Amino acid sequence: MAEASGGRTKTAARPSAMRGERAVEVISDPRRHPLPSRIEGVPFPAPVEKLLLAGLYTGVVALLVHGGAPLAGVRSLAGLLGLVLVLNYLFGRHLSKVEPGFVRSTRSQVGMYGAVLIVLGAARFLVDAALVPGAPAWLPHLVPLALATLVARIVHGQRFALEVTTYAGILLAVLLVVRGHPQAAVIEVLAVQLSGALVAAILTGSIRKRSKLVKVGVAIGCAQVITLACFQALVGDFDRTALVFAWLQGLAIGYFVTGSLPMIEALFQVLTDISLLELCNENDQPLLKKLLLTAPGTHHHSFIVGVLGEAAAESVGANPLLCRAGAYYHDIGKMVKPEYFAENQAKAGGCSPHDELEPAMSFLVICSHVKDGVEIGRRYGLHPRLLEFIPTHHGTSLVQYFYHRAMTRSPDDDVDESAFRYSGPRPRTKETGIVNLADAVEASTRSLDHPSPARIRNQVHDIIMNRMMDRQLDETPLTFADLSRIEDAFVHVLVGIFHVRPKYPQITVKG
Numbered sequence: 008m009a010e011a012s013g014g015r016t017k018t019a020a021r022p023s024a025m026r027g028e029r030a031v032e033v034i035s036d037p038r039r040h041p042l043p044s045r046i047e048g049v050p051f052p053a054p055v056e057k058l059l060l061a062g063l064y065t066g067v068v069a070l071l072v073h074g075g076a077p078l079a080g081v082r083s084l085a086g087l088l089g090l091v092l093v094l095n096y097l098f099g100r101h102l103s104k105v106e107p108g109f110v111r112s113t114r115s116q117v118g119m120y121g122a123v124l125i126v127l128g129a130a131r132f133l134v135d136a137a138l139v140p141g142a143p144a145w146l147p148h149l150v151p152l153a154l155a156t157l158v159a160r161i162v163h164g165q166r167f168a169l170e171v172t173t174y175a176g177i178l179l180a181v182l183l184v185v186r187g188h189p190q191a192a193v194i195e196v197l198a199v200q201l202s203g204a205l206v207a208a209i210l211t212g213s214i215r216k217r218s219k220l221v222k223v224g225v226a227i228g229c230a231q232v233i234t235l236a237c238f239q240a241l242v243g244d245f246d247r248t249a250l251v252f253a254w255l256q257g258l259a260i261g262y263f264v265t266g267s268l269p270m271i272e273a274l275f276q277v278l279t280d281i282s283l284l285e286l287c288n289e290n291d292q293p294l295l296k297k298l299l300l301t302a303p304g305t306h307h308h309s310f311i312v313g314v315l316g317e318a319a320a321e322s323v324g325a326n327p328l329l330c331r332a333g334a335y336y337h338d339i340g341k342m343v344k345p346e347y348f349a350e351n352q353a354k355a356g357g358c359s360p361h362d363e364l365e366p367a368m369s370f371l372v373i374c375s376h377v378k379d380g381v382e383i384g385r386r387y388g389l390h391p392r393l394l395e396f397i398p399t400h401h402g403t404s405l406v407q408y409f410y411h412r413a414m415t416r417s418p419d420d421d422v423d424e425s426a427f428r429y430s431g432p433r434p435r436t437k438e439t440g441i442v443n444l445a446d447a448v449e450a451s452t453r454s455l456d457h458p459s460p461a462r463i464r465n466q467v468h469d470i471i472m473n474r475m476m477d478r479q480l481d482e483t484p485l486t487f488a489d490l491s492r493i494e495d496a497f498v499h500v501l502v503g504i505f506h507v508r509p510k511y512p513q514i515t516v517k518g
């Protein structure tokens with residue numbers, strides 16, 4: 008590790024196991040201090056509150072769907088409530104199995120159920136308006152189902168977007184039936200709405216430019232127009248105005264989401280690729296500029312970790328930009344005492360301040376860059392998903408250099424290994440796991456004397472195996488196959504970095 012190689016020369020100071028014992032106070036054992044179940048700041052509601060919220064939500068849905076409807080009556084209301092409860096139960100059960108990220112986030116749940124209520128509210132208004140004599144029949148085609156799908160796609164991915172579309176689509180169909188819409192019209196509205204929503208879920212993908220969302224909006228409009236035109240051809244009743252508004256609705260959704268993207272990111276605490284690209288831009292980010300000026304060696308190390316992390320993330324289907332951004336900020340805590348870290352000691356002629364310190368004290372200084380990093384990140388308003396990379400990039404790993412130095416200095420004493428471990432927590436996501444490995448690999452391959460491809464591969468393999476055997480990756484969803492792909496990606500990048508240049512011939516100027 009770059010940190011572990013901080014002190015290189017021998018000192019005459021007496022070894023002290025006692026200092027190591029004191030250091031143990033700042034070490035947190037992952038078993039004694041488990042990682043909090045969630046990172047964001049909104050607390051989980053208690054079971055009673057959960058029940059009340061579910062009841063309130065069901066009541067609002069029933070009011071929107073059933074209030075003042077032609078089918079109004081106790082029996083139909085009971086049928087509707089039963090339907091909503093069964094649907095909510097099945098949807099909730101399904102999500103708890105396949106979308107743990109959504110279930111863990113109160114913010115996401117409130118946001119997504121709120122979005123479904125907005126869609127139902129708009130549908131109630133438009134459907135009722137269409138039933139007024141003389142009103143245009145195409146009004147229900149303006150229901151913004153694709154908007155909820157698009158937001159769900161940005162927040163939790165394609166599968167979740169399709170799940171939300173199915174759930175909201177069923178409720179929309181129930182609303183159309185209860186509000187007295189003719190059966191053929193219900194099928195037409197649903198088909199048009201679902202075609203737009205499916206296009207939103209499928210085409211959105213990675214958003215690296217704001218114009219992408221406008222293009223998705225155009226595609227939503229086109230899908231709705233084609234579906235509606237097919238239906239109109241089927242029944243032989245062409246309505247050009249309906250086609251125009253079906254297209255304009257898609258375009259409006261694209262522009263609306265483009266404009267409200269920062270709000271969506273803040274509400275759901277998500278980072279889109281646009282924001283991640285902005286966070287990686289040194290010209291716009293004061294924290295990265297400061298890192299470059301105060302700890303240039305660390306800045307370079309972070310850049311290489313970013314390149315390694317991005318390549319590895321691509322190979323295992325993780326988020327490459329999140330890895331790159333996380334890597335750029337993972338060592339910002341080193342700005343507090345940059346001279347104590349090996350990569351920043353070049354201008355000091357290789358002299359290290361650790362030469363004057365006891366190993367346990369050196370460990371405390373090295374270890375403090377994690378706590379300092381979190382504090383600096385919070386002060387600069389770093390997003391929680393990037394803050395997560397700071398404590399997890401070392402996990403609870405051992406600072407081997409100073410541990411061995413302590414053992415060498417006090418061969419008769421029993422040096423406690425846990426006193427030389429970082430306080431964690433260990434990585435929990437693919438991305439934080441990858442940066443944890445990339446950090447160790449970058450620092451260790453830097454010390455290779457003759458970095459041939461074979462030596463690089465051996466070194467990378469050993470580092471990954473050590474981290475795995477040390478149980479640093481236990482909480483990540485990375486598989487053995489993923490680790491093999493990550494190893495290949497690291498080797499590919501490092502071989503490119505350490506390539507051998509042909510020696511330039513010496514040119515002598517005549518005359």
Ligand SMILES: [Fe+2]
Pocket residue numbers: 010337338376400401
């Ligand atoms: Fe570090």
Ligand SMILES: [Fe+2]
Pocket residue numbers: 009308312337338400446
């Ligand atoms: Fe690092």
